[in-house]
Amino acid sequence: MTTQHTTGHTSGISGAEIRLEEVVKRYPGQKTAAVESLSLTIPAGEIVMFVGPSGCGKTTSLKMINRLIEPTSGTILIDGEDVRKSSADELRRKIGYVIQGGSLFPHMTVAKNIAIVPKMLGWDASRVKGRVDDLLDLVGLDPSRYRDRYPRELSGGQQQRVGVARGLAADPPVILMDEPFGAVDPITRQRLQDELLSIQRELRKTIVCVTHDIDEAIKLGDRIVILREGGHIAQYDTPEVVLASPADDFVSDFVGSGSTLKQLSLARVNEVDLRETVTARIGEPTADAVQRAEAAGERSVIVLDDRDRPRGWPWLRQLKGDRIVEPTEDLVTVDERSTLNDALDTMLTSSHGAAVVTGDRDRYIGIVTFDTVTDHMRLLEDRAVEDRAHEQAAGERA
Amino acid sequence: MWDFIRERQDQLLYNAFQHFSLVMQAVLVASVLAVLLAVVIVRYSWLQGLANALSAIGLTIPALALVGVMLALTGIQPISAFVAVAFYALLPVLRNAVVGLQGVDPTLVESARGMGMSPLAVLWRVRLPLAWPVIHAGVRTSTQMAMGIAAIAAYILGPGLGGYIFTGLAQIGGANAVNYALVATLGIVLVALVADVLLLLLGRLTISKGIRA
Ligand SMILES: Nc1ncnc2c1ncn2[C@@H]1O[C@H](COP(=O)(O)OP(=O)(O)O)[C@@H](O)[C@H]1O
Ligand SMILES: [Mg+2]
Numbered sequence: 001m002t003t004q005h006t007t008g009h010t011s012g013i014s015g016a017e018i019r020l021e022e023v024v025k026r027y028p029g030q031k032t033a034a035v036e037s038l039s040l041t042i043p044a045g046e047i048v049m050f051v052g053p054s055g056c057g058k059t060t061s062l063k064m065i066n067r068l069i070e071p072t073s074g075t076i077l078i079d080g081e082d083v084r085k086s087s088a089d090e091l092r093r094k095i096g097y098v099i100q101g102g103s104l105f106p107h108m109t110v111a112k113n114i115a116i117v118p119k120m121l122g123w124d125a126s127r128v129k130g131r132v133d134d135l136l137d138l139v140g141l142d143p144s145r146y147r148d149r150y151p152r153e154l155s156g157g158q159q160q161r162v163g164v165a166r167g168l169a170a171d172p173p174v175i176l177m178d179e180p181f182g183a184v185d186p187i188t189r190q191r192l193q194d195e196l197l198s199i200q201r202e203l204r205k206t207i208v209c210v211t212h213d214i215d216e217a218i219k220l221g222d223r224i225v226i227l228r229e230g231g232h233i234a235q236y237d238t239p240e241v242v243l244a245s246p247a248d249d250f251v252s253d254f255v256g257s258g259s260t261l262k263q264l265s266l267a268r269v270n271e272v273d274l275r276e277t278v279t280a281r282i283g284e285p286t287a288d289a290v291q292r293a294e295a296a297g298e299r300s301v302i303v304l305d306d307r308d309r310p311r312g313w314p315w316l317r318q319l320k321g322d323r324i325v326e327p328t329e330d331l332v333t334v335d336e337r338s339t340l341n342d343a344l345d346t347m348l349t350s351s352h353g354a355a356v357v358t359g360d361r362d363r364y365i366g367i368v369t370f371d372t373v374t375d376h377m378r379l380l381e382d383r384a385v386e387d388r389a390h391e392q393a394a395g396e397r398a
Numbered sequence: 399m400w401d402f403i404r405e406r407q408d409q410l411l412y413n414a415f416q417h418f419s420l421v422m423q424a425v426l427v428a429s430v431l432a433v434l435l436a437v438v439i440v441r442y443s444w445l446q447g448l449a450n451a452l453s454a455i456g457l458t459i460p461a462l463a464l465v466g467v468m469l470a471l472t473g474i475q476p477i478s479a480f481v482a483v484a485f486y487a488l489l490p491v492l493r494n495a496v497v498g499l500q501g502v503d504p505t506l507v508e509s510a511r512g513m514g515m516s517p518l519a520v521l522w523r524v525r526l527p528l529a530w531p532v533i534h535a536g537v538r539t540s541t542q543m544a545m546g547i548a549a550i551a552a553y554i555l556g557p558g559l560g561g562y563i564f565t566g567l568a569q570i571g572g573a574n575a576v577n578y579a580l581v582a583t584l585g586i587v588l589v590a591l592v593a594d595v596l597l598l599l600l601g602r603l604t605i606s607k608g609i610r611a
Binding site: 066088089090092097099100101103105106108116120150 | 505510512515524527528606607608
């Protein structure tokens, strides 16, 4: 755990750099190697997405980092240290591992699942218990309600959240994820992605995440590694660059046509201007809230709980009783780091034509509206037209 | 029949307990052995066909024949009865333990390895607890079977209620012949019921709520 202390104090980054040097994996009996000489540096504190078609070697490359698969040749260094220096078990206790569906042990409670690695590391019982509750809080599950439940008593999304909490349990500098959100429905997936971004903003781990979904890679990745058959890197760059200038036909085919809609996956909600609207707090006199809303010319209010988390978005006529009560609706919010694409999805399911935006720990920030998004799209199109004009001008000069 | 029972009350109770004790000890030893064997069998896939064939054949060996073989091998000793009962008790547990261990989701095992659990820890904390409901069912089947086998093993002086049955059979036509056979059979059924209730209780206590049916 020394890595945390050497890299953690200066910049708030708790992650460690990972380097793969000419790593090869040839499975027994295979004619061509599953991974042929992969060299790659993953900077500390970043999310790097491995994306590519099925069978291109993503999982193999990922599992070589925690030695679930031993490379045929080559070297892997974490924070400058060869992963073969310590035993595989010791190494793995310092690397979080999250796979599809959460892969929770069904015979253990949520708390026991999360506590596995801390217990192996010899933490005392009270520290483990505190950590479990902190983590459940972090992934948005009320500890008193969920800690003693068994996995089968949770929804798919909740199980996946616990899976993420378990991966973070011993505060490892590196976290490996293999298609972590592949098994949940699209709306839950979007929420889990937002939560991961929000957690990462706080923790700054080094996260290596495998996906076959280019949209997920664009959304989550600080950088994207696009792999083709045999673990060859087709392109390794930021999502912006990959979208704007694909390295070759393979990449542009894989990324898909760079329509304006796709570009919306690049713009985050916090890059556009959010609108303020009237909020009300659970328990406050209804009359006060209504008065404020009417003064501001609004026909609805956003109800916040005592931790500033938006809980509902009722129309004024729906407000009954003397005091604002806890809303029963299941309000879908978007994280400020969500893409405009996700925000658009959320708006489409809302009768307000807008989406509530939240920041760290789900705190309310503002709302994003259709108009904001269409304005942004117009801006993108204008820019594209300008770019084309520039290119043409350059072409004519040549 | 009441008089028959009352006259031999203490002796009957003693023998019923002996029967119970022989079966439970044999099942315990057999279960531990079976689980250990199953772990090895599941580890080496080429052993699996062999194990399946052997246990299928094993179950077809008539109990009386095995008892005869034991008699020839070890002579008339209480241990012979124990070995014969344990042999039969082993097979259902072995079969279920293999099925149970094979049924553990490989991604869970990999997940456990990925978190840094040693192979032994994975076995003890993940694979066995997950296979336990199936193994436990095997132990129950095996106990029921062993109750009958133990009666036959009484032929080679095993302890328990089986002795009465043979006494009864030997005296066929005699005054108490039917009583002997009937009381012993009923006694074995009762002992078997008690054992099953105890095993059910054990299951309640040891099978995680998270995977209970
Ligand atoms: N255990 C294995 N034994 C043999 N071949 C394997 C094994 N695991 C993966 N492969 C092969 O290696 C290649 C890469 O697999 P993988 O890394 O799982 O791809 P991805 O995760 O990108 O879908 C595939 O052709 C696959 O069939
Ligand atoms: Mg894969």
